[in-house]
Amino acid sequence: MSSIPAAAMPKAAPAEADTPPEAASPGLASRAAGLVRDNPKTAIAAGAAVAAGVAAAAAIPLVRARRGKAANGAAPARKAAPGKAKKS
Numbered sequence: 001m002s003s004i005p006a007a008a009m010p011k012a013a014p015a016e017a018d019t020p021p022e023a024a025s026p027g028l029a030s031r032a033a034g035l036v037r038d039n040p041k042t043a044i045a046a047g048a049a050v051a052a053g054v055a056a057a058a059a060i061p062l063v064r065a066r067r068g069k070a071a072n073g074a075a076p077a078r079k080a081a082p083g084k085a086k087k088s
Contacts, residue, residue, distance in 0.1 A: 026034075036043040
């Protein structure tokens with residue numbers, strides 16, 4: 001416990017008890033936190049689904065870019081089978 005008087009640190013003094021707490025409606029974050037506390041397994045499954053969606057959303061442009069480079073308006077070049085000579 002500290003021996004510093006409360007007068008030396010006014011911000012450390014306890015909050016006044018005569019002010020009533022704000023009666024605001026619960027926000028989205030507090031409702032979500034309540035649902036997570038009530039249903040932890042469902043929250044884990046939902047989090048995994050969101051993570052998979054984010055990964056898929058990040059991968060789609062990469063796949064499209066790779067396909068665009070491979071096609072580039074022409075058919076991809078075929079490699080000759082090993083041990084066979086090309087026909088001229």
